Amino acid sequence: MSLAGCLGGSSNSTSLSVGIPSSSTTTGAASNSFQRVVKEQSGDTEPAGEIRWQNQETGGDPPSLRQFSQGNLQALTAGNFIAASAQEDQPPFAEQPLDTLPNQMFSISSLHMHVLSVNGSGIETTDDLVGSNFWALPPSWGLRQQAEAVFSNAGLWSELQDTDSIVNADTGDVAGLIEEGNIDALIAYGAGFQNLAGWATEVDARADLQLVEFSDSLVEAANDTRGTSHSELDVYGWEQQDFQQDQMDVYGADFQFWLGSDVSRDVGYELARISNENTESIQEGQPAYLDHSDPETMASLYLEDMPVHPGPYDFLEEQGVDMSAYTRGDE
The missing domain is CATH 3.40.190.10 (Periplasmic binding protein-like II)
Structure with missing residues:
Protein backbone atom coordinates (compact mmCIF):
# COMPACT_ATOMS: atom_id res chain seq x y z
CA MET A 1 0.00 0.00 0.00
CA SER A 2 0.99 3.64 -0.27
CA LEU A 3 1.62 5.76 2.78
CA ALA A 4 0.15 8.78 0.98
CA GLY A 5 -1.80 10.90 3.39
CA CYS A 6 -1.67 8.38 6.25
CA LEU A 7 0.23 10.76 8.55
CA GLY A 8 -1.87 13.82 7.88
CA GLY A 9 -2.15 16.35 5.09
CA SER A 10 -3.85 15.88 1.78
CA SER A 11 -4.17 12.58 -0.05
CA ASN A 12 -1.36 13.81 -2.30
CA SER A 13 1.32 13.88 0.40
CA THR A 14 3.54 11.27 2.01
CA SER A 15 5.25 11.59 5.39
CA LEU A 16 8.21 9.31 5.97
CA SER A 17 9.76 8.84 9.41
CA VAL A 18 13.45 8.13 8.76
CA GLY A 19 15.71 6.50 11.33
CA ILE A 20 19.21 7.95 11.74
CA PRO A 21 21.79 7.21 14.49
CA SER A 22 22.31 10.90 15.37
CA SER A 23 22.90 14.14 13.52
CA SER A 24 26.62 14.08 14.43
CA THR A 25 27.22 10.93 12.40
CA THR A 26 28.16 10.81 8.72
CA THR A 27 24.89 9.19 7.69
CA GLY A 28 22.85 11.42 10.00
CA ALA A 29 24.36 14.52 8.40
CA ALA A 30 23.68 13.02 4.96
CA SER A 31 20.05 12.34 5.79
CA ASN A 32 19.60 15.81 7.28
CA SER A 33 20.96 17.34 4.08
CA PHE A 34 18.76 15.07 1.96
CA GLN A 35 15.76 16.09 4.09
CA ARG A 36 16.42 19.75 3.29
CA VAL A 37 16.70 19.09 -0.45
CA VAL A 38 13.58 16.89 -0.54
CA LYS A 39 11.68 19.71 1.17
CA GLU A 40 12.93 22.16 -1.46
CA GLN A 41 12.35 19.92 -4.47
CA SER A 42 9.26 17.86 -3.64
CA GLY A 43 6.04 19.33 -5.03
CA ASP A 44 2.33 18.70 -4.68
CA THR A 45 2.15 17.11 -8.13
CA GLU A 46 1.13 13.72 -9.45
CA PRO A 47 1.99 10.94 -9.21
CA ALA A 48 4.24 11.14 -6.11
CA GLY A 49 2.87 14.31 -4.57
CA GLU A 50 4.55 16.13 -1.71
CA ILE A 51 7.10 14.07 0.23
CA ARG A 52 8.08 14.87 3.81
CA TRP A 53 11.39 13.21 4.76
CA GLN A 54 11.49 13.47 8.56
CA ASN A 55 14.59 12.30 10.41
CA GLN A 56 14.27 10.59 13.79
CA GLU A 57 17.33 9.88 15.94
CA THR A 58 17.31 6.25 17.14
CA GLY A 59 20.84 5.82 18.51
CA GLY A 60 22.06 3.41 15.83
CA ASP A 61 21.09 1.33 12.81
CA PRO A 62 20.18 -1.83 14.80
CA PRO A 63 17.59 0.22 16.77
CA SER A 64 16.45 1.77 13.49
CA LEU A 65 15.91 -1.67 11.96
CA ARG A 66 13.97 -2.77 15.04
CA GLN A 67 11.83 0.39 14.92
CA PHE A 68 11.20 -0.24 11.23
CA SER A 69 10.17 -3.84 11.87
CA GLN A 70 7.74 -2.59 14.54
CA GLY A 71 6.15 -0.19 12.03
CA ASN A 72 7.48 3.02 13.59
CA LEU A 73 9.73 4.03 10.66
CA GLN A 74 9.25 3.98 6.89
CA ALA A 75 12.91 4.56 5.95
CA LEU A 76 16.35 4.58 7.56
CA THR A 77 20.08 4.78 7.11
CA ALA A 78 21.98 1.55 7.77
CA GLY A 79 25.21 -0.19 6.92
CA ASN A 80 25.22 -3.18 4.60
CA PHE A 81 26.90 -5.26 7.30
CA ILE A 82 24.13 -4.78 9.84
CA ALA A 83 21.34 -5.15 7.26
CA ALA A 84 22.86 -8.46 6.13
CA SER A 85 23.19 -9.46 9.79
CA ALA A 86 19.46 -8.84 10.25
CA GLN A 87 18.64 -10.83 7.13
CA GLU A 88 20.74 -13.78 8.35
CA ASP A 89 19.55 -13.55 12.01
CA GLN A 90 23.12 -12.88 13.08
CA PRO A 91 24.05 -10.79 16.17
CA PRO A 92 22.59 -8.50 17.38
CA PHE A 93 19.44 -10.08 15.93
CA ALA A 94 20.16 -13.74 16.70
CA GLU A 95 17.95 -13.90 19.81
CA GLN A 96 15.26 -11.53 18.50
CA PRO A 97 15.04 -11.86 14.71
CA LEU A 98 13.20 -9.19 12.77
CA ASP A 99 9.91 -9.95 11.03
CA THR A 100 10.27 -7.27 8.36
CA LEU A 101 13.23 -5.74 6.55
CA PRO A 102 13.31 -2.68 4.29
CA ASN A 103 14.28 -2.58 0.63
CA GLN A 104 17.55 -1.10 -0.54
CA MET A 105 17.08 2.50 -1.71
CA PHE A 106 20.46 3.85 -2.87
CA SER A 107 23.99 4.57 -1.68
CA ILE A 108 25.04 7.15 0.89
CA SER A 109 28.79 6.72 1.42
CA SER A 110 31.57 4.27 2.18
CA ASP A 254 29.18 0.71 3.14
CA PHE A 255 26.02 2.68 4.01
CA GLN A 256 22.75 3.13 2.16
CA PHE A 257 19.29 4.57 2.56
CA TRP A 258 16.64 1.87 3.03
CA LEU A 259 12.93 2.23 2.23
CA GLY A 260 9.91 0.18 3.25
CA SER A 261 8.06 -1.79 0.61
CA ASP A 262 4.83 -0.14 1.83
CA VAL A 263 6.12 3.16 0.45
CA SER A 264 4.75 3.56 -3.07
CA ARG A 265 6.82 2.99 -6.17
CA ASP A 266 6.15 6.59 -7.25
CA VAL A 267 7.52 8.06 -4.00
CA GLY A 268 10.64 5.90 -4.23
CA TYR A 269 11.11 6.92 -7.86
CA GLU A 270 10.78 10.62 -6.98
CA LEU A 271 13.31 10.35 -4.13
CA ALA A 272 15.81 8.76 -6.53
CA ARG A 273 15.20 11.50 -9.10
CA ILE A 274 15.69 14.23 -6.49
CA SER A 275 19.00 12.73 -5.34
CA ASN A 276 20.23 12.26 -8.90
CA GLU A 277 19.43 15.82 -9.95
CA ASN A 278 20.50 17.64 -6.77
CA THR A 279 23.76 16.03 -5.69
CA GLU A 280 25.68 19.30 -5.38
CA SER A 281 23.04 20.76 -3.08
CA ILE A 282 23.04 17.64 -0.88
CA GLN A 283 26.84 17.67 -0.74
CA GLU A 284 26.74 21.23 0.60
CA GLY A 285 25.42 19.72 3.82
CA GLN A 286 27.49 16.49 3.67
CA PRO A 287 30.48 16.48 1.29
CA ALA A 288 30.90 12.72 1.76
CA TYR A 289 27.54 12.01 0.09
CA LEU A 290 28.35 9.99 -3.02
CA ASP A 291 28.04 11.68 -6.42
CA HIS A 292 24.54 10.66 -7.52
CA SER A 293 24.74 12.79 -10.64
CA ASP A 294 26.20 9.56 -12.04
CA PRO A 295 23.33 7.09 -11.57
CA GLU A 296 25.79 4.19 -11.58
CA THR A 297 27.08 5.51 -8.25
CA MET A 298 23.60 5.35 -6.75
CA ALA A 299 23.65 1.58 -7.31
CA SER A 300 27.31 1.07 -6.42
CA LEU A 301 26.72 -0.27 -2.88
CA TYR A 302 23.79 -2.61 -3.56
CA LEU A 303 23.80 -6.10 -2.09
CA GLU A 304 22.80 -8.77 -4.58
CA ASP A 305 20.68 -10.83 -2.17
CA MET A 306 18.37 -8.07 -0.86
CA PRO A 307 15.58 -6.47 -2.94
CA VAL A 308 15.83 -2.93 -4.29
CA HIS A 309 12.77 -0.73 -3.81
CA PRO A 310 10.80 -0.66 -7.11
CA GLY A 311 10.97 3.16 -7.34
CA PRO A 312 14.77 3.54 -7.37
CA TYR A 313 15.02 0.27 -9.34
CA ASP A 314 12.85 1.65 -12.16
CA PHE A 315 14.54 5.05 -12.08
CA LEU A 316 18.04 3.59 -12.34
CA GLU A 317 17.00 1.15 -15.06
CA GLU A 318 15.58 4.08 -17.07
CA GLN A 319 18.91 5.88 -16.60
CA GLY A 320 20.72 2.97 -18.25
CA VAL A 321 22.08 1.29 -15.12
CA ASP A 322 22.36 -2.49 -15.50
CA MET A 323 20.09 -3.81 -12.73
CA SER A 324 20.10 -7.44 -13.85
CA ALA A 325 22.09 -8.57 -10.79
CA TYR A 326 19.46 -7.21 -8.39
CA THR A 327 15.89 -8.12 -7.44
CA ARG A 328 13.14 -5.55 -7.90
CA GLY A 329 11.14 -5.31 -4.68
CA ASP A 330 7.43 -6.06 -4.55
CA GLU A 331 4.96 -3.20 -4.90
Whole structure:
Protein backbone atom coordinates (compact mmCIF):
# COMPACT_ATOMS: atom_id res chain seq x y z
CA MET A 1 0.00 0.00 0.00
CA SER A 2 0.99 3.64 -0.27
CA LEU A 3 1.62 5.76 2.78
CA ALA A 4 0.15 8.78 0.98
CA GLY A 5 -1.80 10.90 3.39
CA CYS A 6 -1.67 8.38 6.25
CA LEU A 7 0.23 10.76 8.55
CA GLY A 8 -1.87 13.82 7.88
CA GLY A 9 -2.15 16.35 5.09
CA SER A 10 -3.85 15.88 1.78
CA SER A 11 -4.17 12.58 -0.05
CA ASN A 12 -1.36 13.81 -2.30
CA SER A 13 1.32 13.88 0.40
CA THR A 14 3.54 11.27 2.01
CA SER A 15 5.25 11.59 5.39
CA LEU A 16 8.21 9.31 5.97
CA SER A 17 9.76 8.84 9.41
CA VAL A 18 13.45 8.13 8.76
CA GLY A 19 15.71 6.50 11.33
CA ILE A 20 19.21 7.95 11.74
CA PRO A 21 21.79 7.21 14.49
CA SER A 22 22.31 10.90 15.37
CA SER A 23 22.90 14.14 13.52
CA SER A 24 26.62 14.08 14.43
CA THR A 25 27.22 10.93 12.40
CA THR A 26 28.16 10.81 8.72
CA THR A 27 24.89 9.19 7.69
CA GLY A 28 22.85 11.42 10.00
CA ALA A 29 24.36 14.52 8.40
CA ALA A 30 23.68 13.02 4.96
CA SER A 31 20.05 12.34 5.79
CA ASN A 32 19.60 15.81 7.28
CA SER A 33 20.96 17.34 4.08
CA PHE A 34 18.76 15.07 1.96
CA GLN A 35 15.76 16.09 4.09
CA ARG A 36 16.42 19.75 3.29
CA VAL A 37 16.70 19.09 -0.45
CA VAL A 38 13.58 16.89 -0.54
CA LYS A 39 11.68 19.71 1.17
CA GLU A 40 12.93 22.16 -1.46
CA GLN A 41 12.35 19.92 -4.47
CA SER A 42 9.26 17.86 -3.64
CA GLY A 43 6.04 19.33 -5.03
CA ASP A 44 2.33 18.70 -4.68
CA THR A 45 2.15 17.11 -8.13
CA GLU A 46 1.13 13.72 -9.45
CA PRO A 47 1.99 10.94 -9.21
CA ALA A 48 4.24 11.14 -6.11
CA GLY A 49 2.87 14.31 -4.57
CA GLU A 50 4.55 16.13 -1.71
CA ILE A 51 7.10 14.07 0.23
CA ARG A 52 8.08 14.87 3.81
CA TRP A 53 11.39 13.21 4.76
CA GLN A 54 11.49 13.47 8.56
CA ASN A 55 14.59 12.30 10.41
CA GLN A 56 14.27 10.59 13.79
CA GLU A 57 17.33 9.88 15.94
CA THR A 58 17.31 6.25 17.14
CA GLY A 59 20.84 5.82 18.51
CA GLY A 60 22.06 3.41 15.83
CA ASP A 61 21.09 1.33 12.81
CA PRO A 62 20.18 -1.83 14.80
CA PRO A 63 17.59 0.22 16.77
CA SER A 64 16.45 1.77 13.49
CA LEU A 65 15.91 -1.67 11.96
CA ARG A 66 13.97 -2.77 15.04
CA GLN A 67 11.83 0.39 14.92
CA PHE A 68 11.20 -0.24 11.23
CA SER A 69 10.17 -3.84 11.87
CA GLN A 70 7.74 -2.59 14.54
CA GLY A 71 6.15 -0.19 12.03
CA ASN A 72 7.48 3.02 13.59
CA LEU A 73 9.73 4.03 10.66
CA GLN A 74 9.25 3.98 6.89
CA ALA A 75 12.91 4.56 5.95
CA LEU A 76 16.35 4.58 7.56
CA THR A 77 20.08 4.78 7.11
CA ALA A 78 21.98 1.55 7.77
CA GLY A 79 25.21 -0.19 6.92
CA ASN A 80 25.22 -3.18 4.60
CA PHE A 81 26.90 -5.26 7.30
CA ILE A 82 24.13 -4.78 9.84
CA ALA A 83 21.34 -5.15 7.26
CA ALA A 84 22.86 -8.46 6.13
CA SER A 85 23.19 -9.46 9.79
CA ALA A 86 19.46 -8.84 10.25
CA GLN A 87 18.64 -10.83 7.13
CA GLU A 88 20.74 -13.78 8.35
CA ASP A 89 19.55 -13.55 12.01
CA GLN A 90 23.12 -12.88 13.08
CA PRO A 91 24.05 -10.79 16.17
CA PRO A 92 22.59 -8.50 17.38
CA PHE A 93 19.44 -10.08 15.93
CA ALA A 94 20.16 -13.74 16.70
CA GLU A 95 17.95 -13.90 19.81
CA GLN A 96 15.26 -11.53 18.50
CA PRO A 97 15.04 -11.86 14.71
CA LEU A 98 13.20 -9.19 12.77
CA ASP A 99 9.91 -9.95 11.03
CA THR A 100 10.27 -7.27 8.36
CA LEU A 101 13.23 -5.74 6.55
CA PRO A 102 13.31 -2.68 4.29
CA ASN A 103 14.28 -2.58 0.63
CA GLN A 104 17.55 -1.10 -0.54
CA MET A 105 17.08 2.50 -1.71
CA PHE A 106 20.46 3.85 -2.87
CA SER A 107 23.99 4.57 -1.68
CA ILE A 108 25.04 7.15 0.89
CA SER A 109 28.79 6.72 1.42
CA SER A 110 31.57 4.27 2.18
CA LEU A 111 33.24 4.65 5.57
CA HIS A 112 36.88 3.84 6.29
CA MET A 113 37.29 2.44 9.80
CA HIS A 114 40.67 2.88 11.47
CA VAL A 115 42.24 2.67 14.93
CA LEU A 116 44.06 5.45 16.73
CA SER A 117 45.81 5.68 20.10
CA VAL A 118 46.70 8.53 22.41
CA ASN A 119 50.31 9.61 22.03
CA GLY A 120 52.31 8.25 24.94
CA SER A 121 50.01 5.24 25.44
CA GLY A 122 52.53 2.82 23.92
CA ILE A 123 49.84 1.34 21.63
CA GLU A 124 51.40 0.92 18.20
CA THR A 125 49.60 -2.14 16.77
CA THR A 126 46.16 -3.60 17.35
CA ASP A 127 47.76 -6.42 19.39
CA ASP A 128 48.75 -3.76 21.94
CA LEU A 129 45.09 -2.90 22.63
CA VAL A 130 44.64 -5.74 25.12
CA GLY A 131 44.80 -4.28 28.62
CA SER A 132 44.23 -0.70 27.43
CA ASN A 133 41.10 1.47 27.63
CA PHE A 134 39.71 0.92 24.14
CA TRP A 135 36.61 2.67 22.78
CA ALA A 136 35.15 0.60 19.95
CA LEU A 137 32.18 2.89 19.10
CA PRO A 138 28.79 3.04 20.92
CA PRO A 139 27.29 -0.37 21.82
CA SER A 140 24.01 0.42 20.03
CA TRP A 141 25.67 1.01 16.64
CA GLY A 142 25.89 -1.41 13.73
CA LEU A 143 29.47 -0.21 13.30
CA ARG A 144 30.17 -1.50 16.83
CA GLN A 145 28.70 -4.87 15.88
CA GLN A 146 30.92 -4.90 12.79
CA ALA A 147 33.97 -4.03 14.90
CA GLU A 148 33.14 -6.86 17.29
CA ALA A 149 32.92 -9.27 14.34
CA VAL A 150 36.27 -8.16 12.88
CA PHE A 151 38.09 -8.26 16.22
CA SER A 152 36.43 -11.58 17.14
CA ASN A 153 37.61 -13.12 13.89
CA ALA A 154 41.12 -11.98 14.84
CA GLY A 155 40.79 -13.62 18.28
CA LEU A 156 41.11 -10.21 19.96
CA TRP A 157 37.60 -9.37 21.16
CA SER A 158 37.47 -12.04 23.87
CA GLU A 159 40.89 -10.93 25.13
CA LEU A 160 39.72 -7.32 25.22
CA GLN A 161 36.64 -8.34 27.20
CA ASP A 162 38.60 -10.59 29.58
CA THR A 163 40.95 -7.72 30.42
CA ASP A 164 38.10 -5.17 30.83
CA SER A 165 39.62 -3.16 28.00
CA ILE A 166 36.35 -2.10 26.36
CA VAL A 167 35.07 1.39 27.16
CA ASN A 168 31.36 1.92 26.46
CA ALA A 169 30.43 5.56 25.88
CA ASP A 170 28.46 7.77 23.51
CA THR A 171 30.25 9.79 20.84
CA GLY A 172 29.76 13.10 22.63
CA ASP A 173 31.74 11.86 25.65
CA VAL A 174 34.80 10.54 23.81
CA ALA A 175 36.90 13.71 23.62
CA GLY A 176 36.40 14.38 27.33
CA LEU A 177 37.23 10.78 28.30
CA ILE A 178 40.48 11.01 26.32
CA GLU A 179 41.41 14.24 28.12
CA GLU A 180 40.67 12.57 31.46
CA GLY A 181 42.91 9.62 30.61
CA ASN A 182 40.02 7.15 30.46
CA ILE A 183 40.43 6.25 26.78
CA ASP A 184 43.81 5.12 25.42
CA ALA A 185 42.69 4.07 21.93
CA LEU A 186 39.60 4.31 19.75
CA ILE A 187 38.00 3.37 16.46
CA ALA A 188 37.16 6.32 14.20
CA TYR A 189 36.22 6.68 10.55
CA GLY A 190 36.43 8.91 7.54
CA ALA A 191 33.75 9.05 4.88
CA GLY A 192 34.14 9.00 1.12
CA PHE A 193 37.70 10.44 1.19
CA GLN A 194 36.11 13.73 2.30
CA ASN A 195 35.80 14.17 6.05
CA LEU A 196 35.38 12.77 9.54
CA ALA A 197 32.10 12.41 11.39
CA GLY A 198 31.14 15.46 13.46
CA TRP A 199 32.00 13.79 16.78
CA ALA A 200 35.46 12.83 15.46
CA THR A 201 36.28 16.44 14.50
CA GLU A 202 35.86 17.32 18.19
CA VAL A 203 38.28 14.52 19.09
CA ASP A 204 40.68 15.83 16.44
CA ALA A 205 40.61 19.29 18.02
CA ARG A 206 41.12 18.11 21.61
CA ALA A 207 43.36 15.02 21.47
CA ASP A 208 46.93 14.16 20.47
CA LEU A 209 46.72 10.92 18.52
CA GLN A 210 48.70 8.47 16.42
CA LEU A 211 47.54 5.84 13.94
CA VAL A 212 47.61 2.21 15.04
CA GLU A 213 48.91 -0.44 12.66
CA PHE A 214 46.67 -3.45 12.00
CA SER A 215 48.30 -6.70 13.09
CA ASP A 216 48.45 -9.49 10.50
CA SER A 217 45.64 -11.30 12.33
CA LEU A 218 43.36 -8.24 12.11
CA VAL A 219 44.12 -7.75 8.41
CA GLU A 220 43.17 -11.38 7.76
CA ALA A 221 40.09 -11.06 9.98
CA ALA A 222 38.85 -7.98 8.13
CA ASN A 223 39.17 -9.82 4.83
CA ASP A 224 37.28 -12.80 6.31
CA THR A 225 34.39 -10.76 7.75
CA ARG A 226 31.23 -10.47 5.66
CA GLY A 227 30.75 -7.05 4.09
CA THR A 228 34.24 -5.68 4.66
CA SER A 229 37.92 -5.96 3.73
CA HIS A 230 41.26 -4.42 4.66
CA SER A 231 43.03 -1.78 2.62
CA GLU A 232 45.66 0.93 3.02
CA LEU A 233 44.53 4.46 2.16
CA ASP A 234 46.01 7.93 2.17
CA VAL A 235 45.29 9.68 5.46
CA TYR A 236 42.46 12.23 5.26
CA GLY A 237 40.13 14.15 7.55
CA TRP A 238 42.48 14.65 10.51
CA GLU A 239 43.39 18.35 10.41
CA GLN A 240 45.03 18.80 13.82
CA GLN A 241 47.20 15.68 13.98
CA ASP A 242 50.81 15.09 12.95
CA PHE A 243 50.79 11.38 12.20
CA GLN A 244 54.28 11.15 10.68
CA GLN A 245 52.87 8.81 8.03
CA ASP A 246 50.89 9.21 4.83
CA GLN A 247 48.82 6.01 4.85
CA MET A 248 46.56 4.22 7.30
CA ASP A 249 45.12 0.72 7.73
CA VAL A 250 41.34 0.64 7.32
CA TYR A 251 38.46 -1.76 6.90
CA GLY A 252 35.37 -0.69 5.00
CA ALA A 253 31.73 -0.11 5.87
CA ASP A 254 29.18 0.71 3.14
CA PHE A 255 26.02 2.68 4.01
CA GLN A 256 22.75 3.13 2.16
CA PHE A 257 19.29 4.57 2.56
CA TRP A 258 16.64 1.87 3.03
CA LEU A 259 12.93 2.23 2.23
CA GLY A 260 9.91 0.18 3.25
CA SER A 261 8.06 -1.79 0.61
CA ASP A 262 4.83 -0.14 1.83
CA VAL A 263 6.12 3.16 0.45
CA SER A 264 4.75 3.56 -3.07
CA ARG A 265 6.82 2.99 -6.17
CA ASP A 266 6.15 6.59 -7.25
CA VAL A 267 7.52 8.06 -4.00
CA GLY A 268 10.64 5.90 -4.23
CA TYR A 269 11.11 6.92 -7.86
CA GLU A 270 10.78 10.62 -6.98
CA LEU A 271 13.31 10.35 -4.13
CA ALA A 272 15.81 8.76 -6.53
CA ARG A 273 15.20 11.50 -9.10
CA ILE A 274 15.69 14.23 -6.49
CA SER A 275 19.00 12.73 -5.34
CA ASN A 276 20.23 12.26 -8.90
CA GLU A 277 19.43 15.82 -9.95
CA ASN A 278 20.50 17.64 -6.77
CA THR A 279 23.76 16.03 -5.69
CA GLU A 280 25.68 19.30 -5.38
CA SER A 281 23.04 20.76 -3.08
CA ILE A 282 23.04 17.64 -0.88
CA GLN A 283 26.84 17.67 -0.74
CA GLU A 284 26.74 21.23 0.60
CA GLY A 285 25.42 19.72 3.82
CA GLN A 286 27.49 16.49 3.67
CA PRO A 287 30.48 16.48 1.29
CA ALA A 288 30.90 12.72 1.76
CA TYR A 289 27.54 12.01 0.09
CA LEU A 290 28.35 9.99 -3.02
CA ASP A 291 28.04 11.68 -6.42
CA HIS A 292 24.54 10.66 -7.52
CA SER A 293 24.74 12.79 -10.64
CA ASP A 294 26.20 9.56 -12.04
CA PRO A 295 23.33 7.09 -11.57
CA GLU A 296 25.79 4.19 -11.58
CA THR A 297 27.08 5.51 -8.25
CA MET A 298 23.60 5.35 -6.75
CA ALA A 299 23.65 1.58 -7.31
CA SER A 300 27.31 1.07 -6.42
CA LEU A 301 26.72 -0.27 -2.88
CA TYR A 302 23.79 -2.61 -3.56
CA LEU A 303 23.80 -6.10 -2.09
CA GLU A 304 22.80 -8.77 -4.58
CA ASP A 305 20.68 -10.83 -2.17
CA MET A 306 18.37 -8.07 -0.86
CA PRO A 307 15.58 -6.47 -2.94
CA VAL A 308 15.83 -2.93 -4.29
CA HIS A 309 12.77 -0.73 -3.81
CA PRO A 310 10.80 -0.66 -7.11
CA GLY A 311 10.97 3.16 -7.34
CA PRO A 312 14.77 3.54 -7.37
CA TYR A 313 15.02 0.27 -9.34
CA ASP A 314 12.85 1.65 -12.16
CA PHE A 315 14.54 5.05 -12.08
CA LEU A 316 18.04 3.59 -12.34
CA GLU A 317 17.00 1.15 -15.06
CA GLU A 318 15.58 4.08 -17.07
CA GLN A 319 18.91 5.88 -16.60
CA GLY A 320 20.72 2.97 -18.25
CA VAL A 321 22.08 1.29 -15.12
CA ASP A 322 22.36 -2.49 -15.50
CA MET A 323 20.09 -3.81 -12.73
CA SER A 324 20.10 -7.44 -13.85
CA ALA A 325 22.09 -8.57 -10.79
CA TYR A 326 19.46 -7.21 -8.39
CA THR A 327 15.89 -8.12 -7.44
CA ARG A 328 13.14 -5.55 -7.90
CA GLY A 329 11.14 -5.31 -4.68
CA ASP A 330 7.43 -6.06 -4.55
CA GLU A 331 4.96 -3.20 -4.90
